[in-house]
Amino acid sequence: MQSAGNTQLTKEAQVFTKYLIGKEADSLSVDLYVKANNKLTIPLTEKESKRLDFIVRNPSLIGTVDGALALRNPESGIRKKIYIMFAILESNPAYADYFLPKEHKGSYFISIIGTGIRAAWNALTGFILLAWI
Amino acid sequence: MQEHDFIVVGSGCTGAMAAQTLIEKGVKVLMLDAGEQNSTKTNIPDKAFADIRRSDSEQYKYWIGEDFEGINTGKTTTGAQLTPARKYVMHNADKFLPVLSETFFPMESLSYGGLGNAWGVGCCVFSDKELEAAGLPVDKMKEAYQVISDRIGISAEKDDTTPYTSGELGNIQKPAELDSNSKAIYEKYNSRKASLNAKGFYIGKPALALLTEKKEDREAVNYNELDFYTDKGSAYRPWLTVNQLKKKANFQYQPNAVVLNFSNEGESVVVTYHDTTSREKKTIKCKKLLLCASTLSTTRIVLRSLGDGTKRLPLLCDPYKYFTLLQPSMLGKPNNEPRTAFAQLSLFHDPAHNNFDVAAASLYSYRSLMLFRTIKEVPLNFRDGRKIMQYLLPAISVLGVHHPDSMTDKKYIEVVKDNSTITGDILKAEFKLTAEEQQKIAEREKQYSAAMRKLGCLTLKKIDPGFGSSIHYSGCLPFSEDEKPYHINPNGKLYGSKNVFIADGCGFRYLPAKGITLSIMAYAHLTALNAI
Numbered sequence: 001m002q003s004a005g006n007t008q009l010t011k012e013a014q015v016f017t018k019y020l021i022g023k024e025a026d027s028l029s030v031d032l033y034v035k036a037n038n039k040l041t042i043p044l045t046e047k048e049s050k051r052l053d054f055i056v057r058n059p060s061l062i063g064t065v066d067g068a069l070a071l072r073n074p075e076s077g078i079r080k081k082i083y084i085m086f087a088i089l090e091s092n093p094a095y096a097d098y099f100l101p102k103e104h105k106g107s108y109f110i111s112i113i114g115t116g117i118r119a120a121w122n123a124l125t126g127f128i129l130l131a132w133i
Numbered sequence: 134m135q136e137h138d139f140i141v142v143g144s145g146c147t148g149a150m151a152a153q154t155l156i157e158k159g160v161k162v163l164m165l166d167a168g169e170q171n172s173t174k175t176n177i178p179d180k181a182f183a184d185i186r187r188s189d190s191e192q193y194k195y196w197i198g199e200d201f202e203g204i205n206t207g208k209t210t211t212g213a214q215l216t217p218a219r220k221y222v223m224h225n226a227d228k229f230l231p232v233l234s235e236t237f238f239p240m241e242s243l244s245y246g247g248l249g250n251a252w253g254v255g256c257c258v259f260s261d262k263e264l265e266a267a268g269l270p271v272d273k274m275k276e277a278y279q280v281i282s283d284r285i286g287i288s289a290e291k292d293d294t295t296p297y298t299s300g301e302l303g304n305i306q307k308p309a310e311l312d313s314n315s316k317a318i319y320e321k322y323n324s325r326k327a328s329l330n331a332k333g334f335y336i337g338k339p340a341l342a343l344l345t346e347k348k349e350d351r352e353a354v355n356y357n358e359l360d361f362y363t364d365k366g367s368a369y370r371p372w373l374t375v376n377q378l379k380k381k382a383n384f385q386y387q388p389n390a391v392v393l394n395f396s397n398e399g400e401s402v403v404v405t406y407h408d409t410t411s412r413e414k415k416t417i418k419c420k421k422l423l424l425c426a427s428t429l430s431t432t433r434i435v436l437r438s439l440g441d442g443t444k445r446l447p448l449l450c451d452p453y454k455y456f457t458l459l460q461p462s463m464l465g466k467p468n469n470e471p472r473t474a475f476a477q478l479s480l481f482h483d484p485a486h487n488n489f490d491v492a493a494a495s496l497y498s499y500r501s502l503m504l505f506r507t508i509k510e511v512p513l514n515f516r517d518g519r520k521i522m523q524y525l526l527p528a529i530s531v532l533g534v535h536h537p538d539s540m541t542d543k544k545y546i547e548v549v550k551d552n553s554t555i556t557g558d559i560l561k562a563e564f565k566l567t568a569e570e571q572q573k574i575a576e577r578e579k580q581y582s583a584a585m586r587k588l589g590c591l592t593l594k595k596i597d598p599g600f601g602s603s604i605h606y607s608g609c610l611p612f613s614e615d616e617k618p619y620h621i622n623p624n625g626k627l628y629g630s631k632n633v634f635i636a637d638g639c640g641f642r643y644l645p646a647k648g649i650t651l652s653i654m655a656y657a658h659l660t661a662l663n664a665i
Contacts, residue, residue: 020516032193036201067514074509080206082515087204087505091193096186098519099504101527104465112524119517 009034011056016085019062021098025089032088040084044077052078054133061129067119068126137163139664140404140419142392142434144168145247146650147637147657148425149371150281152378154661155423161383163419164375165406167229167243168388171221171250179365182358182501183469195362196503204505214598215251218362222251229391229407230430231554237450237564239601241429243391246372248427248604249650254342254368255476255495256287257647258300260488266643268612268623269656277655278302285369285654288345293326294337296488297481297647306345308338309354312498313470314463314530315477321588333484334584339476339495342369342651356471358501368475390415393556394437395422395633402632407555421632421664425657428638429546432609433560435619435639436548439629444619448544449608449644450564452574454597456532456581457507458496458590459525468527474501480532480584481647482577492577493646494534500526510594530590534581535603535646536574541567546609564600605649607638625660636660 013033017025025033044052055062055078062082069076090099138161141152148164155162177195178185185192197203198217215222222242230241242248258278264271279302288306289299299305311319322329322336329336344353344367354360354367364370378384390406393414397403402422408415424431432446476495483491499507504522507529511518522529538544543565551559566574582592613620616628621640627633636657638649 020519028190028193036197036204039201040204040206042206063514063516066516070512070514070518074512079509079515083206083505083509084201084204086508086515086519087197087503088193090503090505091196093186093188093190093192099523100183100186101466101468101500101523103467104524106465108465108524112521115517115520116513119513119521122514122517 006034009037015056015059029088036084042077042080048077063122064126067122068130134418137419139421141423143425144375146249146371146654149374150654151423151636151657151661154658156384163385165390167391169224169244177363216361231559233559234562237562237601238599240604246370249371255648256340256651257298259652262489263645267641277658281654285342286344286348288343289340290338292337293335294479298340309473312472318588333482335481339479358474360474423634423636425636428606431639445545445547446609447540448546449538451535451538451603451605451646453603454534457593458530459593460528460590463528466527492536494532497531499529537646538644607641607644610639611642612640624663634660634664
């Protein structure tokens with residue numbers, strides 16, 4: 001049976017994986033995330049803990065909070081936790097296609113511009129959201 | 134107490150070369166070394182990087198490490214570039230080689246093969262002017278460079294950068310193949326050479342201690358791009374030499390020994406070391422002692438041995454920055470050809486066109502370092518950042534820029550007492566640039582960015598890993614013709630001692646921006662010859 005701490009970490013792993021690549025996390029990635037957090041121990045302030053709890057309960061808003069923190073507080077504990085999941089997913093062959101470079105036509109650049117605009121919008125709305133949570 | 138003929142301290146680049154020279158001359162050598170071994174059980178398969186990425190479920194052990202030591206959640210600083218498989222290079226250094234500083238963050242090693250295990254294998258000969266400024270004998274160093282090149286194996290091209298890299302070296306192998314990004318930059322340089330040269334920029338293929346052809350029992354590079362994760366023998370590492378020396382009857386290797394100090398006893402030298410197994414202090418006697426523990430470690434030993442250790446000594450270290458570059462013409466390209474992970478191109482800035490006061494940069498392909506190492510520097514949310522960086526990755530390169538360094542009173546080290554450490558002391562360091570130095574570096578970095586723009590690359594970000602991150606240190610015990618304490622005779626002998634020789638970079642009075650490794654190995658060879 002998992003401890004309450006590990007149950008929370010498992011939930012975080014699932015939510016962050018869905019956020020980062022839109023897929024379910026496999027058991028290897030979840031296990032590694034739990035182990036990594038137990039090993040690296042990322043300290044969270046009270047406010048960060050509240051925010052983490054909020055985004056785990058409201059996964060559709062992770063990008064917004066993450067985007068604002070990327071500009072305002074890139075060293076925040078929440079960013080570090082998502083970063084750990086990022087590194088774990090990149091090191092998993094099941095998700096290699098989400099990280100390895102691919103050949104693209106010139107028109108793909110438009111999609112990238114769209115992603116950039118979305119990132120900027122997320123950051124802007126995130127600033128407002130951070131004032132509330 | 135048994136008296137040994139020669140004791141060499143350290144198994145890094147200088148220790149290995151000094152010991153080899155002594156052994157070839159037929160004398161008996163004992164090498165004292167901490168000898169931390171690579172204890173990572175990870176055995177990376179002999180496959181290409183991209184194949185491993187797509188198929189190997191154990192790959193997390195190579196990229197992020199079984200203890201997640203490859204995930205750096207802190208700031209980018211010295212050692213951040215080490216992959217998990219290379220982290221052992223710094224193992225126990227904080228325990229036996231503690232440093233106290235707010236401004237200087239060096240990397241030191243107690244590993245078998247020393248800092249040579251983390252070496253990017255770049256080789257540069259110093260110009261005559263640089264040798265003179267450093268206090269090194271020009272003609273003898275030129276001969277010594279060739280001796281070292283023949284031992285370690287160097288691959289290089291004869292091109293515009295030859296005066297800065299392989300110089301007059303003979304018997305060099307063909308250069309390593311370039312990746313597509315660097316090929317495009319190299320071609321652009323060749324078509325815009327006149328204007329870039331007028332501004333002092335010279336670009337070419339680097340000289341590397343990397344075999345592109347078989348040499349004795351070492352194989353040619355396999356272009357698997359795992360050079361910073363595993364050693365297959367094509368890239369030179371000092372332990373290759375020490376392993377060979379161990380087969381000789383006149384060579385003895387003693388690990389688990391952290392040398393603390395020495396004292397003169399008549400014509401002999403008594404060496405005290407900390408045995409890391411028994412945790413006891415032990416002594417050993419020799420006729421001649423060669424200190425090759427690397428600049429900072431050797432200086433600690435000397436400061437403890439001469440006087441009360443409170444002397445403040447100069448410090449040289451090349452200031453270093455990484456530039457993340459984007460090459461828009463490579464966007465959307467598959468970027469999957471085989472390559473090495475070592476420097477693809479060398480870029481020298483020599484505005485006076487005299488091969489002195491030169492800034493030196495190396496261009497690296499980013500691919501094998503993984504996206505996660507750079508994503509946290511991107512000011513975007515991770516989801517969109519991943520998508521954008523995946524698209525940009527084929528077009529991303531990293532330019533590491535080194536600047537030369539000269540002595541000022543704002544850069545120094547001293548050893549102060551500290552009973553909380555195993556050695557009973559701590560190295561205190563201060564490293565600050567003068568306003569003039571800062572301005573010169575900023576101006577040069579601007580010019581590098583402008584030159585890269587001409588070559589089709591945009592600078593996305595400059596990352597400052599702090600002073601000490603170049604891992605090029607010297608100048609603490611400067612060469613001097615006059616007998617002065619804490620100085621070295623140009624033949625390598627330490628003033629104030631009868632039979633102690635310094636065979637690493639301590640004596641260099643000026644530190645060129647070019648990699649120091651080939652030069653310290655050549656100097657170690659010369660010092661060993663002088664010591665016989």
